[in-house]
Amino acid sequence: MKSQNNIDREVDKTMNALDGLAPSKTDPFFYSRLSAKLENRDQTEHEESFSFGFAFSMAAVILFLSLNVASFTFYDNMFVQDDVQQEEFIDEMAYEYQVFNLSYYENFEED
Template sequence: MESNERINSEIDKTLRSLDGLERASPRPFFHTRVQARLEGRRSATAAKNWTFRPAWVVASLGLVFALNVSAVLMYQHQASTYEQQQTTETVADEWGIDPLSLDW
């Protein structure tokens, strides 16, 4: 019994302490800041969406493919130039002439 009375007195005490409270009000420009934040999220989402459109994906893949093809062709050209130099030096050594005089 005594614990019920003590609990009831605590509840009454708590409720009386709430009587003097006023309703909370937001700080100035709260709604404006919330609207700006929501608008910022929308614009960030819109900025991401254009990158995944099919036209941009195809163009990006085409660019990557073109760069890879040009890198392979450049490597082949350098390899063939090196082979020509080696052939020129070998022939010049065999014939005993200056390799710079052989202009292929």
């Protein structure tokens, strides 16, 4: 059976175990390793930003070209569509106003 006093004494000794603790030190190459880490990080960041910049400019060029091609195709189709619509409109108008002889004015002028 452990006596209360023995335990109390041991607790006190353990509580004081860190008294006179000598500070631990880094090794002499700490700064060299730190500056190497900083340089590596800067280089990686530079490479990453370069590759990002390259990817960004390539994407911009591709987007620009795609937009050009798309707009060219779209306008081309639109003009074709306009022509078709215009012809349909004239036909409809002619039917609507029952204009069967389109050379009416020409004949009128001749008269």
